Amino acid sequence: MGAGLGCRSRIRPRERLSRFSSIRIGGPVSAVISVSGPAEMEEVFSLRSREEIPGPLHFVGRGSNILFPDRGLEGTLVRLETADLSSSCRWREEEVYVEAGYPLPALAREAARRGIGGFEFLSGIPGTVGGATVMNAGAGGREWASLCRSVTIMTPAGSVETLPAERMGYGYRTSLFGGNRHSGSEVTGFEPLPEGSVVLGALLSGFSARPDECQSGLARHLEYRKRTQPIDEPSLGSVFRNPSKGPPGYTAGRLIEETGLKGEFRGGIMVSRRHANFFVNTGGGCERDFRELLDYVSGRVRERWGIVLEPEVRVWNA
Ligand SMILES: Cc1cc2nc3c(=O)[nH]c(=O)nc-3n(C[C@H](O)[C@H](O)[C@H](O)COP(=O)(O)OP(=O)(O)OC[C@H]3O[C@@H](n4cnc5c(N)ncnc54)[C@H](O)[C@@H]3O)c2cc1C
Structure with missing residues (x-):
């Protein structure tokens, strides 16, 4: 168009x-x-x-x-967004170019249908290709950077550039891509991306696999989420990144849970009883409630464990 x-x-x-x-x-x-x-x-x-x-x-x-x-x-x-799923991704054997608005669960399903492995972890992440490119989304030990070969961006002047994934500065839930003025990149040591650019799409590569094995991988990921996460309640997924310090195996969720904070709330926002690293909106919750709970939870975890939890969610300022 x-x-x-x-x-x-x-x-x-x-x-x-x-x-x-x-x-x-x-x-x-x-x-x-x-x-x-x-x-x-x-x-x-x-x-x-x-x-x-x-x-x-x-x-x-x-x-x-x-x-x-x-x-x-x-x-x-x-x-x-994606107006039409079929024209928004172009497959060539185990590689696919996908536009930014494409939903991750649909991408995981399509890869499985074609017998292309490596995409299963995306099945329960309710975001888009653009969001995953910026966030280096991940689950179950896999992350976007393991699939991504290059990222295509558009600058505000309308020029289109394709950058190799190595230029994206991928780390644990971070990339060079600040996304916009709210979320300046915390990644250093890479050539900055043109100011105000948008992700148009990404070239991804998986591996040849049996469709039935991919399908059971999808089912395992989804079943695990249903069992362990409040997927039917409004949330932003994991609030904090897992810490690099602390007792082995202690995720952010486990630290919060063992600090006794499940069910803690501020206004309409509550630490989920199902997964302590999820804050859920129980009705009428607002940014102020969320921030107060975030400060309270991170303060209590710091007191108890001496560990400073860093937010994974992107907090935008007015
Ligand atoms: C129930 C639930 C479960 C979740 N589970 C996981 C999980 O297992 N693993 C995980 O990593 N995350 C998880 N998340 C968080 C979230 O789904 C991911 O971070 C996802 O990649 C965000 O995609 P999005 O399209 O919603 O991005 P948004 O939230 O809309 O945006 C995220 C950032 O990307 C930027 N951005 C988005 N699109 C573009 C674009 N095209 N160009 C430039 N910048 C852009 C935004 O400005 C923002 O800075 C979960 C969230 C929920 C609610």
């Missing part, structure tokens, strides 16, 4: 961020626009350069890892 009325007709002024957040938190935003594919993304940059949409631009996928501010945001929330 070329530049035209396509995107402009989908600009929604004065929306609430909570509608685009998996934990249903967040105040007003000046505008929201849903985008699918590079031509529409180029159109959004061009609308912005002509000041036809308010700035700055904030790129998101499913909002499954972002704590939006109660006070809201100035600018335009740009949601990367």
Whole structure:
């Protein structure tokens, strides 16, 4: 689709961020626009350069890892989506180029159907390819960096660049990609990415496997999640990263649980009784509740274990 009325007709002024957040938190935003594919993304940059949409631009996928501010945001929330699953990924043997808005569980299912292994861990992560590229999403000992060969980005000037995965500075749930002004990268020692760029897609590579083995891998991942995580309640997944120090095998969840904090709450946000590293919105919870609980939990864990927990969720400031 070329530049035209396509995107402009989908600009929604004065929306609430909570509608685009998996934990249903967040105040007003000046505008929201849903985008699918590079031509529409180029159109959004061009609308912005002509000041036809308010700035700055904030790129998101499913909002499954972002704590939006109660006070809201100035600018335009740009949601990367997939209009059509089949045309948004191009397979060639064990490799696939997937657009940023593609949902991770659908990607895991499609890889399994084709008998391509290595994608199973994505089956229960409720985000998009763009979010996983930025976050280096992972589960069960596997992470995005193990699949990713290159990342294609678009700069605000509309130029498209493909960067080898080695340039992304991947580490544990981090990348060079700050994503936007809220989340400046904590990774150093790599050439910075062009300011204000968006992830358009990624080239991924798995390995040849039997479809039935891939399917049982998917089923195992999903069953484990159902049993151990509050997947039916609004959350942002793991709140804290697992610490690199401390007793072996002590994940952030175990430290919180053994500090006796399951069920602790502030306002409408509660430490899940099913998994202590998940905070769930029990109804009406807001950013302030979440932050208060986060500070309280990390303070109690520090007192008890001498370990400083670092947030995994991206906390956006107004
Ligand atoms: C129930 C539940 C379970 C979860 N389990 C896991 C898990 O097992 N492992 C794991 O790693 N995570 C997990 N998560 C967290 C989350 O799903 C992942 O981090 C996911 O990769 C985020 O994808 P998203 O599309 O929702 O990104 P968002 O939350 O929308 O965005 C995350 C960051 O990426 C940036 N971003 C998103 N898309 C683009 C783009 N196209 N271009 C530039 N920047 C972009 C945003 O600005 C933001 O900084 C879980 C979350 C929930 C709610």
